[in-house]
Amino acid sequence: MRALRKIWESKVVTLIKKFLQQGISPERLALSVSLGITLGIIPLIGVTTVMIAGIVFLLRLNFAATQLVHYIVHPIQIALFVPFIKLGEIFHNGDVLPGSFFGLLHQAKTDLWGTLQDFWIANLSAIGIWVIIAIPLGIIVYRISLVTFKKYALIYIK
Numbered sequence: 001m002r003a004l005r006k007i008w009e010s011k012v013v014t015l016i017k018k019f020l021q022q023g024i025s026p027e028r029l030a031l032s033v034s035l036g037i038t039l040g041i042i043p044l045i046g047v048t049t050v051m052i053a054g055i056v057f058l059l060r061l062n063f064a065a066t067q068l069v070h071y072i073v074h075p076i077q078i079a080l081f082v083p084f085i086k087l088g089e090i091f092h093n094g095d096v097l098p099g100s101f102f103g104l105l106h107q108a109k110t111d112l113w114g115t116l117q118d119f120w121i122a123n124l125s126a127i128g129i130w131v132i133i134a135i136p137l138g139i140i141v142y143r144i145s146l147v148t149f150k151k152y153a154l155i156y157i158k
Contacts, residue, residue: 019065036073043084045077087125
């Protein structure tokens with residue numbers, strides 16, 4: 001537990017302090033973190049960096065903070081990919097993709113175009129599940145981050 005606290009204080013708190021000292025408001029930093037986490041778990045492997053960069057540019061948020069958080073949650077995105085697909089299949093009336101990697105590989109060998117179509121439908125269903133989860137997740141992460149960053153702003157910024 002002490003090691004975890006030491007890592008938190010040496011790495012995370014130092015980064016928060018640096019971002020706040022650069023003049024980023026706690027609200028903007030909380031929004032950056034919230035979007036980094038929420039968009040970072042979308043079941044679209046390979047396009048999130050560009051997507052997040054565009055949104056950060058449009059909203060004029062802190063690119064470094066958002067991308068850093070996005071890269072930290074990237075393993076979670078990969079871990080949640082299959083569960084999002086499976087939950088999406090429930091709303092799509094059953095199994096769209098085979099239950100195993102080898103089944104998917106066999107299906108792709110026999111009917112590549114059909115497999116790609118099935119995967120596209122499954123991925124769209126997974127994105128629908130993500131949307132349902134992302135809205136409350138984004139609000140919760142924003143609120144928690146805002147309280148935390150305001151606390152650190154009072155301590156470190158004078």
